[in-house]
Amino acid sequence: MTILQIEYFIEIVKSGSFSKAAEKLFVTNQALTLQMQALEKELGFPLFDRSNKRKLKLLESGEILYQTWAPFLETHRKAVLEAKSHHEGQMKTLRIGVQDAPKVREATISFIRDCLNAGNMKPEFIVGYPGPLLASLEKGELDLCSVISLSLLGKEQIQCREIGKRRAKMVIAVCKDHPLAKKKKLTIHDIKDETILIFDENYSNSAKIRIEKQLQEAGIEHYTLQTKKNIQEVKMAVCLNQGVTIDLDEVMADVLDKVKLFPLPSKGHENEAKIVLVWKDPKWKDILSEE
Numbered sequence: 334m335t336i337l338q339i340e341y342f343i344e345i346v347k348s349g350s351f352s353k354a355a356e357k358l359f360v361t362n363q364a365l366t367l368q369m370q371a372l373e374k375e376l377g378f379p380l381f382d383r384s385n386k387r388k389l390k391l392l393e394s395g396e397i398l399y400q401t402w403a404p405f406l407e408t409h410r411k412a413v414l415e416a417k418s419h420h421e422g423q424m425k426t427l428r429i430g431v432q433d434a435p436k437v438r439e440a441t442i443s444f445i446r447d448c449l450n451a452g453n454m455k456p457e458f459i460v461g462y463p464g465p466l467l468a469s470l471e472k473g474e475l476d477l478c479s480v481i482s483l484s485l486l487g488k489e490q491i492q493c494r495e496i497g498k499r500r501a502k503m504v505i506a507v508c509k510d511h512p513l514a515k516k517k518k519l520t521i522h523d524i525k526d527e528t529i530l531i532f533d534e535n536y537s538n539s540a541k542i543r544i545e546k547q548l549q550e551a552g553i554e555h556y557t558l559q560t561k562k563n564i565q566e567v568k569m570a571v572c573l574n575q576g577v578t579i580d581l582d583e584v585m586a587d588v589l590d591k592v593k594l595f596p597l598p599s600k601g602h603e604n605e606a607k608i609v610l611v612w613k614d615p616k617w618k619d620i621l622s623e624e
Contacts, residue, residue, distance in 0.1 A: 338372045429445070430467075431466075432462070441610070464484075481607070482609045492611070501583040506578050529558050568587075568592075572591040
């Protein structure tokens with residue numbers, strides 16, 4: 334016999350019928366009946382008087398087991414809850430900062446579930462902008478951070494590993510109403526006289542560094558940058574033809590009806606972005622090392 338069969342038996346007696354018990358247990362009447370038949374077969378004697386189909390009657394043999402099993406089941410449940418509480422009390426909290434982007438959240442959940450679930454750790458997630466999250470990691474307020482790799486420019490000392498399956502590509506985004514949208518291809522030189530929208534440093538402290546580096550490498554000395562608080566403000570401004578931006582194709586995916594994307598020419602993978610898990614404490618190196 335199993336704990337499940339005992340639980341089913343107790344609920345049938347308390348409910349007064351198989352159908353009511355099945356509703357409370359979220360199982361079918363047939364499944365409940367089969368479990369009770371299997372229990373009675375194992376015991377070698379019946380528990381219910383089935384002569385009256387309208388009213389469920391417990392036999393004396395069933396009554397004896399009910400009087401014993403009911404307090405046993407309650408004790409079992411309390412023991413399981415106490416053991417679970419004790420286990421959770423022994424678990425160490427794993428503080429993870431997660432960049433507020435759908436693909437980053439998905440990759441983080443999958444990674445934590447697959448790689449850390451077996452450990453004695455309880456994940457605690459903080460979702461936010463990459464700048465503040467990485468600053469909290471530096472201060473030791475977070476154990477790990479999952480961010481888009483572009484956020485790590487200028488932070489070469491931080492250790493990381495890739496956890497996402499798809500790499501996003503850098504693009505030039507312009508409003509479909511902009512004259513540049515009629516061109517087949519765009520380069521950075523084509524937008525040197527445009528207002529180039531970037532993130533505030535509190536959102537991502539690497540955005541300005543990255544775009545200025547790209548402009549300088551292209552030999553462009555004079556340009557206009559305009560700062561927005563976050564990616565949503567940047568996307569709105571591009572949609573309203575208030576400027577252009579250089580960002581990831583994935584970031585702009587929800588405004589493709591208003592914005593045209595042009596791949597940013599590059600050599601190799603320099604204009605690709607990965608989803609990475611970042612840490613500062615050396616102890617995470619072995620735990621998070623790739624198989």
